[in-house]
Amino acid sequence: MNARLRWRKFVSGFMLSVTGACAAVAVSVLFFILGYLVYHGGSSVNWAFFTKLPTPVGESGGGMANAIVGTAKLLSLAVLVGVPIGFFGAIYLAEFSGNGIIAFVVRYAADLLNGVPSIVIGIFAYTMLVLPFKHFSAIAGGFALGLMMVPITLRSAEDFLRAVPRALREGAMALGASKTRTIATVIVPAAYRGIMTAILLALARVAGETAPLLFTAFSNRFWSHGWNEPIASLPVMIFTYAIAPYDDWHRQAWAAGLVLLGLILIVNIFARAILSRGGTILR
Amino acid sequence: MATTITTVPGAGPISGSRAFFRKLREGDEIARIITFLFAASVVLVTLLLVWELWQGSVLPRHKFGFGFFFTRVWDPIAEQFGALPFIYGTLVTSAVSLLIAVPLGLGAAIFLAELAPQKISDTLQFFIDLLAAVPSVIYGLLGVFIVIPLMREYIQPALKRTLGFLPLFQGPAYGVGFLTAGIVMAIMVIPYIISVSREVLLSVPRDQREAALALGSTRWESTWKVVVPFARTGIMGSVFLALARALGETMAVTMVIGNTPTISASLFSPGYSIAAVIANEFTEATGDTYLQALIELGLVLFLLTFILNGLARLLIVLTSRRGAGMGQT
Amino acid sequence: MHASVRQAVSVNINPTTVTAGRETAAPATMRMNVNKVNFFYGPKQTLFDITMGIGANKVTALIGPSGCGKSTLLRTFNRMHETVRGARLEGEILLDGKNILSQDVTQLRRRVGMVFQRPNPFPKSIFDNVAYGLRINGSKLPIADAVEKSLRHAALWDEVKDHLHKSAYELSGGQQQRLCIARALAVEPELLLLDEPCSALDPISTAKIEELLVQLKDLCTIAIVTHNMQQAARVSDYTAFLLMGQLVEFSPTPHMFTTPSDPRTEAYITGRFG
Numbered sequence: 001m002n003a004r005l006r007w008r009k010f011v012s013g014f015m016l017s018v019t020g021a022c023a024a025v026a027v028s029v030l031f032f033i034l035g036y037l038v039y040h041g042g043s044s045v046n047w048a049f050f051t052k053l054p055t056p057v058g059e060s061g062g063g064m065a066n067a068i069v070g071t072a073k074l075l076s077l078a079v080l081v082g083v084p085i086g087f088f089g090a091i092y093l094a095e096f097s098g099n100g101i102i103a104f105v106v107r108y109a110a111d112l113l114n115g116v117p118s119i120v121i122g123i124f125a126y127t128m129l130v131l132p133f134k135h136f137s138a139i140a141g142g143f144a145l146g147l148m149m150v151p152i153t154l155r156s157a158e159d160f161l162r163a164v165p166r167a168l169r170e171g172a173m174a175l176g177a178s179k180t181r182t183i184a185t186v187i188v189p190a191a192y193r194g195i196m197t198a199i200l201l202a203l204a205r206v207a208g209e210t211a212p213l214l215f216t217a218f219s220n221r222f223w224s225h226g227w228n229e230p231i232a233s234l235p236v237m238i239f240t241y242a243i244a245p246y247d248d249w250h251r252q253a254w255a256a257g258l259v260l261l262g263l264i265l266i267v268n269i270f271a272r273a274i275l276s277r278g279g280t281i282l283r
Numbered sequence: 284m285a286t287t288i289t290t291v292p293g294a295g296p297i298s299g300s301r302a303f304f305r306k307l308r309e310g311d312e313i314a315r316i317i318t319f320l321f322a323a324s325v326v327l328v329t330l331l332l333v334w335e336l337w338q339g340s341v342l343p344r345h346k347f348g349f350g351f352f353f354t355r356v357w358d359p360i361a362e363q364f365g366a367l368p369f370i371y372g373t374l375v376t377s378a379v380s381l382l383i384a385v386p387l388g389l390g391a392a393i394f395l396a397e398l399a400p401q402k403i404s405d406t407l408q409f410f411i412d413l414l415a416a417v418p419s420v421i422y423g424l425l426g427v428f429i430v431i432p433l434m435r436e437y438i439q440p441a442l443k444r445t446l447g448f449l450p451l452f453q454g455p456a457y458g459v460g461f462l463t464a465g466i467v468m469a470i471m472v473i474p475y476i477i478s479v480s481r482e483v484l485l486s487v488p489r490d491q492r493e494a495a496l497a498l499g500s501t502r503w504e505s506t507w508k509v510v511v512p513f514a515r516t517g518i519m520g521s522v523f524l525a526l527a528r529a530l531g532e533t534m535a536v537t538m539v540i541g542n543t544p545t546i547s548a549s550l551f552s553p554g555y556s557i558a559a560v561i562a563n564e565f566t567e568a569t570g571d572t573y574l575q576a577l578i579e580l581g582l583v584l585f586l587l588t589f590i591l592n593g594l595a596r597l598l599i600v601l602t603s604r605r606g607a608g609m610g611q612t
Numbered sequence: 613m614h615a616s617v618r619q620a621v622s623v624n625i626n627p628t629t630v631t632a633g634r635e636t637a638a639p640a641t642m643r644m645n646v647n648k649v650n651f652f653y654g655p656k657q658t659l660f661d662i663t664m665g666i667g668a669n670k671v672t673a674l675i676g677p678s679g680c681g682k683s684t685l686l687r688t689f690n691r692m693h694e695t696v697r698g699a700r701l702e703g704e705i706l707l708d709g710k711n712i713l714s715q716d717v718t719q720l721r722r723r724v725g726m727v728f729q730r731p732n733p734f735p736k737s738i739f740d741n742v743a744y745g746l747r748i749n750g751s752k753l754p755i756a757d758a759v760e761k762s763l764r765h766a767a768l769w770d771e772v773k774d775h776l777h778k779s780a781y782e783l784s785g786g787q788q789q790r791l792c793i794a795r796a797l798a799v800e801p802e803l804l805l806l807d808e809p810c811s812a813l814d815p816i817s818t819a820k821i822e823e824l825l826v827q828l829k830d831l832c833t834i835a836i837v838t839h840n841m842q843q844a845a846r847v848s849d850y851t852a853f854l855l856m857g858q859l860v861e862f863s864p865t866p867h868m869f870t871t872p873s874d875p876r877t878e879a880y881i882t883g884r885f886g
Contacts, residue, residue, distance in 0.1 A: 004750055005719060012503035016398050022390030023399070026473050027410045033417060036425060085321050092318035106322045109329040115592040116332070116585060117531025119558050123581045126565075127335045150325060180314040208418020211533040211558070215565045235420045235534075242420075242427050243538060250428070257424045261417060268416045272409075401697065490732040494792070497690060498745040498799060499722030508744070513735050 037261060041254030049255050054221050054237075060248040064256055066223050067232040070138070071207065073224070074217060074233055077142020078149055078206055083199055085146075086153025090195075093154070094161035095183055107155070114151035121147055122212035130216060136230035141217025145206040152205065156198030160191040197271040204267040208260060210235035234260045333585070340579035342572045351579065357544045357560075359569070364576035366583065368544035372461065372554035376536060377529045379465025379550065380472055385522055387469075388476030395477065396484035397492075397506040408481065415474040423538035426467045431458040431539060434466075439551055454549040459541035462550035467535050472525040479524055483517030483602055484510060517602030523595035527588045533558035557584050643668040643803055643833040644689060649703035651684055651693070651857075658684055660857045662703075666803065671825060671834040673848035673865070675841055677885065680854040682837045686805050689835065690724040691717050707803070722749050725801035725832075729808045731788035733780035733795070738772050741780050741791055745799040758798060765831060766794035767824050786817025793824065797831070804828065806836040810843065822847050841881060845869050853877045 048063045055062030089106065097103040125144035130136055164187050172182040188195075210233075217231045219240065224231035234256050241253035343351060343364055354365025391411075395404045435458030442452045487510050495505035511518070541553020542563055557580050568574040642665035651659035659681050666672045666689075674682040684693070691712060693699040705712050712720050722745070733741050742759045751758050759776075763769040768790040772783070780791055789809060796804060806825070810818040825834055825847050838844050844851050845865060852862040853874075861868060861877045872878045879885060 005716070008501050008504065008748070009716075009718065012501035015503045015507070016394075019390040019394035019398060022387045023394045023407055023477075026387065026391045026414070026477060027407050029470055029473075030410050030414045030417075033421065033425060036429060037421075040428070085324055088318045088321035089325055092315070092322040096315045096318060097322070102319075102322075106325055109326040111592070111596070112589065113325065113329050113332075115527060115588050117533070117558060117588055119531065119533045119561050120336070120581045120585050121332075123339070123561070123565075123578055124332045124335055127339050127578075128331075147328065150328075154325065179311045181310075183314070204416060208416075208420065210418070210420045211562055214562055218566070235418060238420050238424060239534060239538070242424050253424060254428075257421050261421050264416055264418065265413055268413055272412070488732070490728050490730065491734065493692060493695065494726075494728060494732045494734070494795075495744070496695065497692060497721055497726035497728075498796065499718050499720075499749055501718055504748050508748070509734055 033261070037254060037258040041251070041256070041258040044251045044255035045258055049252070049259075053223070054232075058246065062252075064232075064234065064237055064252065066220060067234045067237040067256070068259075070217070070220070070224060070232040071234045073138055073227075073231060074142050074145055074213070075203060075207060077138065077227070078145035079199070079203065081143055081146025082149025082153055082202065082206075086150050086199075086202075087157055087195065089150075089154050090157030090161055091183060091188075093158045095179065095187070110151040110154045113147070114155075117211075118144075118148060118209050119211040119214075122214060122216055125212065125216045133228075135228075136216060136218035138217055138224060138227045138229065138231040141213045141231065141233070142227075144212035144216050145209060148206050148209065148212065149199075149202040152202040153199055156201075157191070157195045160194030160198065161187060163194070164190045193274060197275050200267055200271040204264045204271070207267075208235055208264055210239050214239075336578060336582040336585055340575050340582050343576040343579050346572065351576075352583075355544075355546060359564075359573050362570070362572050364572070366557070366580060368546050369555050369557040369560050369580060370583070371546045372464075372540065372544075373530060373556040373558070375461045375550070375554065376464040376468055376540065376556060377526055379462060380468035380529050381522065381526060383466065383469035384472045384476055384525060388473045388521075388525070389480055389518065391473070392477045392480035392484060393506060393511065396481045397510060398502060408478070411474045411477050415478065417471075419471065419532060419534040420538075422467055422471050423535040426463070426535055426539040430463060430467055434458045434460075434463050443551075450548040451550050454547070454551045456551050457541070457553060459539055460549075460551050460553050461540070461547075464536045464540040464554070464556070465550070467539055468529050468532055471532060471535060472529050475528055476521050476525045479521035479599070480514075480518050483514045483521060483599065486517070486602065487513045514602055516598045520595040520598030520602070523591050523598065527591040527595065530587055530591070531558060531584060533562050537562050557581075641668040642666060643708065644835075645704075645706040645709075646685075647704040647706070649685070649688065649701065649705065651681070651688065651702075652700040653696070654698040658857050659688075662854075662859050664852055664859055664862050666833055666835050667850055668833050669829050670849040671829055671836060671847055672850045672852065673844035674835065674837045674852050674854060675839070675844050675880075676854035676860075677880065678839070679856075681857040682854050683807055685854065686807055686835060686837045687726075689803065689805055690721050690726055692726065722799050723801055724803045724805060725796035725799065727789070727792050727796055727804070727806045727809050730812045731785060731792050733783075733788050733791050736780065737777045738780050738783070738791060739776040742794050742798050745795060749799050759794075762794040762798040763791075765797050765828065766790045767820065767827075768794055784817070786813050786820060789813060789817065789821060790824070793821070797828075801832055803833045803835065806834065808837050808839060811839065818843075841869075853880065855880070 048061065050063060050068065051065050052061070052063035053066055054064065093103050093106060097106075121144050125140050125147070129140035129143055168186055168190060169182055172186045173179075177185070213233055213236050217233060217236070219236050220230045220232045238253050238256045238260065241249040241256070244250075347354070347364065351364065352366050352370065354363070355367045356363045356365045357368060358364075395407055399407070435456055439456035439458070439462070443456065446452045491509055491513055492505050495509040500508070536556050537559040540556060540559055542555055542559060543553040544555045544560070545552055547554070561577050561580055565574070565577055568577055644666040646662055646664050646666075649659055649662040650657060662685060674686060676682050687693050688701055688705060689712075693701060694717065701713070707720070707723065712724075734744060736744070739759055742762050743755050746755050746758050753761070760769060760773075763772065768787060771787065772791075775782075780788060783791060789812075793809075810821055813821070822843060825836065828834060836844075836848065848865045850862065851865045851868045853860045853868065853876075855876055861872060861874045863873065868877065869881060872881060
């Protein structure tokens, strides 16, 4: 082996280490994040955190019970807005429309919507649902989050519906089932697992969104009643508490961050585990 | 659709079956219409969004016109609104983030796609996917309590000592600022660069790599001189995608950039970005012009990400097209 | 060339090599010797006890029905099988007497070149494609001269000499394949492997390449896998017939195609299966 070849092999091995280090650094960020959250927030995730309301400024103690419930309420609204549009729209794309111009426009619009920064979605929800009524509300926040769920749900559901084998469809139709019946009783159940995980992943994504809530749902130091009042949410609380000058609030912000990220990661891992057992495509 | 069944007038079963077919078709028709309406609503909502952004910014558009983009002054009291500081801040932090994230991300993607054994590659990709799911506000949390002190105590002083002759690294080190925001943004954007670049690299046809190896290339040579150049348009696409995400990044940036509409050559200077100013001032905006100026900024952000996303998708499609069409007469 | 390597080394397990009296018996000198090679993809064995030789400066063809293992065998000659996970090789493969499995693989692949089934030029100019191997391995001649030399050997020079900077993808399929041959020849390999090089090409391009192969014999040793028996009969000096991972017969081409020694060979050649 001559010197030149030795050098080339050295470079090859060296670059393997360099790129491997890049990958290691990237992945280690995840563990750093989790580590810091546990370290700073672990001790503050206690019963009070889950059950108490925030205390007045300056007083210590208190929790984020209203924010937890608020996030749950907002996510339910998001599901009500995002899932039907995404699901039925996907059925239209996969079953009724084929690849014509309408399908192209719908898919393009969905991709466009997907790329819109979340704060701009917040502006849109503001002009539609806050400005006319002159107050912040859970509905406006839920609408913004739901809108963000639409493109993810739509494209993923379409992929899973299309992935259902022709043989199943043709079997049902050969037995005399109408298209609607085939869809409802054969195709959707076959794609069910994939669609559910797509919805879960979309939920996990919007659960952490803060920007669109800043001027739609706004925030609330007390319980929010019904759907027409401003409502607290975990992400907004984290933001508010983190930039405030109170140590006690910082402590709670870490705890909230740990809870929020913990939930998001659990849902992600769970959803991917379901999918990999099914062996279907993941967007 | 005309049926070729001849009907005998008054024959029971045949007219019954015609009615049956009609009902069947109508059921399908109804389903088609309903699902179409849902699908169409996506298009409608998107159009409505653009419309609202346009209409909602009418006052400043008429008052300032294109000058809006070149004015430095942002003075709500005097009702003078200029977008330049925010555009500047957005561009600078994005540039810093890309400078850090692209080499790191591309290196990691190359490792995952070309050099690592399958199991390691899949495990690491799993963690990268989880990283992509971490919300912005959590990065912001770490930014505020971990990165800012780190910058203030160690990194900024060190940069000042070594590279302080450059205007980039001058001025007081507060911990917040363009550099910090750029670093935090880089951390957020790396998973996207890795995921998309990795997919693009994996889509390069096998026989390109094999041809290079068969000529006596080392692993690295076949990767760097053949596979990566083959995938270069797709990799550029991944960079554009990452940039589009970076531009829209709100929370983490708001928490570490300093929130001061300054234009400064120094990366240590506090600044502002388009998304950050909207987030901070939207609920405080008094007066229609103020609010609408913020909406106009939202419109700018929308247009920027729209163009970038479109370009990105085009580039990625071009790479896969090239892989499919190669070698055919 | 190691004159000490004689035909006695290339003993076939299964019946037949050579009939006495023919002018070319087994090849006088072997460039490569394959000894008792067994090949596995994971648990599945795909090559069984292959022993044969590749004659120096001759064209050896590997023929057989789909899935018989001829491409697999060819790819072991430059250790390309190592790019596939789970591939395992047992046995010995000697290049000029030295076992290739214990050599440095990068160096080996410079000495044993390969042309693939579908033309696969790099997304570079015609010149840069041919120059690629020269640039990484080093070249005795100035690069431009070496590139011209290779393109002439590949019978492509006249067609591209004024367009060297153009993208390789602007060439036709047949031209691209000749470019790949030029690219492989540029590093002056001792053995050139071709894996069904004409299967994606039209008859005219195929004929050009077949002509080329016969001329290239003087430059280097050639081993070619083909599913086209007529092609094997046209271009090769020796033919090996593989069936289900086993070497059924290995003899000089004229002998194999007129009076094959094994009934299975005869059945394949006469088209009774395949």
